[in-house]
Amino acid sequence: MxxxxxxxxxxxxxxxxxxxxxxxxxxxxxxxxxxxxxxxxxxxxxxxxxxxxxxxxxxxxxxxxxxxxxxxxxxxxxxxxxAMTPERAPPAGDLAKAIALQLGGFQALKAELVAAGVAQFGSGWVWLVADHAGALAVTVSHDADDWRGETGATPLMVCDVWEHAYYLDHQNDRKGFLEAWFEALPNWAFADKQYAAAQGRGKKWRHPAAA
Ligand SMILES: [Fe+2]
CATH class of the missing domain: 1.10.287 (Helix Hairpins)
Structure with missing residues (x-):
């Protein structure tokens, strides 16, 4: 169970x-x-x-x-x-450097992630993932699908863009929800640990096992 x-x-x-x-x-x-x-x-x-x-x-x-x-x-x-925290903080560590070097910085990542989430037709998830070499990518998945569209990728963070995630608070404004979410809620310390694990340093997140 x-x-x-x-x-x-x-x-x-x-x-x-x-x-x-x-x-x-x-x-x-x-x-x-x-x-x-x-x-x-x-x-x-x-x-x-x-x-x-x-x-x-x-x-x-x-x-x-x-x-x-x-x-x-x-x-x-x-x-x-x-992958979220109420303790708002900027990206840190190697991940912060990679975001700057590969994606053009925090605001560029925000723009890419928000655009991808808005463009996702219907329900799904928008992810920041990394491969084993540390290459970052923003990806989306439909309905229940997870991040494995990117072969070998490790998820660093995700935002739920099913309507149940935002409709009570933002109604139809998915873009406004994503923008506010990205500024306030990603757990960058968690994402940085996942980023290290993607490259073989430390353990990747796993779901708790059945009991
Ligand atoms: Fe959900």
Missing amino acids: FSLAPLPYPHDALEPVMSERTLHFHHEKHHGGYVKTLNALLSEADIVPDTLEEVIAAAESGGNRALFNTAAQVRNHSFFWD
């Missing part, structure tokens, strides 16, 4: 970009709903996994789209919560 981990901060900690009300709906109802469905699907399937990553791989290779979508959404949301 997989469980819904508590948020790593209070529900009102990400205001005003994401309100306490949004966080309750998003975490308990949306993410929690995916966890319940995941456990129900696993109880019917012949998969006895230790890790969510194994569930996702097995669902994908077995063509079980319902299980893949549900499991990937559980993981995407867990990563999303862990």
